[in-house]
Amino acid sequence: MPNSKDQVYGDHISERFNNELLELKTRFLEMGGMVEAQVGSAVQALTANDSVLAEQVRVGDRGVDQMEIGIDEEAILIIARRQPAARDLRLVIAVIKMVVDLERVGDEAKKIAKQALKLEEEGQTSLGYVEIRHIGSHVHAMLHDSLDAFARLDAEQALRVMKEDKRVDEEYQAAARTLLTYMMEDTRNISRCMSIMWVLRALERVGDHACNIAENVIFMVKGEDVRHTSMEETERVVGR
Template sequence: MDKLHLEKHISHQFDVDLEELKSQALEMGGLVEQQIIDAVSAIEHGDSDIAERVIKVEDDIDLREVALDEACTNVLACRQPAASDLRLVLTVTKMTRDLERIGDEAHKIAKMALALHESADGLTGYEEARHMGALVQRMMQQVLDAFARFDVEKALDVAKADKQVDREYKSAMRELVTYMMEDPRSISRSMNILWTLRSLERIGDHARNIAEHVIFLVKGLDVRHSSIKEMERQLNKR
């Protein structure tokens, strides 16, 4: 396991500031992870109460992003971090942006759940939403753990898992389009499921982004827009 070991500083407060950034990012990540779980549950069970809760919590996620951005700016201005310390601050800044966008996607799913609340039983797509939801929730869990532990191998596993989410999305899309062609009356409800699956696919993309940020943090490598093979090749050089 590759890990980053942040150096201790003469100023104890500097260490506290960096640890606080990391802790707040993980706290925000945990909140976003629960949003995914709740949003998918609202879709699966047609639970409008859970959907409303997801929508309300989204405001808290937005406030956390702003607060973390401000905290990162203060550390940059007051501490002028370098090397791994600077990478940590930059990673938190980028990571919180992806977390906020994941919160936005969970918010969209919750809205779809409300729209589907009165839908007829038996509509196809719910099982696919549940399965994709489980996949992206596991990605979120793993990528937050990778960040907490500065674990490059686990981050790479998350990037690989995004490919599976993409495959599931394409397969579900084909099935739903076929269903709509066979029963035009289902188009409106099916479109809500399609948008739900699209949001889940986007959550997978953002989880991969965070995994790439972790690799940058630990290794100093910018692996954005790289294939999995290219990532592995670059990491094997280090």
């Protein structure tokens, strides 16, 4: 939940402007909650061989797309009406960027759901499920924490999310090596392992998008763009 840091925004004489900024933040977090649930449901659908849940995720992606359009329109109207400056402009710009990441997270969840339907049709086996659950849990936590960092305007928490990205990459590479071993041991595993690889790649991308959101939180709070910046320099920016 937002804390006292949240007052960095919404302290204008115009109550209407305050409400518009609060509504923008609220709608972004609603979209974030939706895609967070989509990722969790997609992983559950696959590991539980639940085709009904997988189909719900696939269909639910349309709602994510509609939310992206609505938030974009709302942000553009704020710029046109209010001509925000400094911190308020950073908030609006960051939201415009971050909804793209959320929409793409929704796309990755949809990809996982499609693979869940494919694997369910091919027959039940737990091959690759340990890797999916492990990486899925990790990136789901990253996404949750990046959204929480936004809600709290917490640059330090955003930095912690960014630091997790390297660990996810390492876990993804380790899982890929394990799946390659399965394929070498039995060629009948190749088709399934390739599907699992697509799922793991989608999850790794969810982690990347969570990291992007965290970068934008730092931009909002600190006023500095830390994209393409070393972790050491980002730590210095957050520590100022």
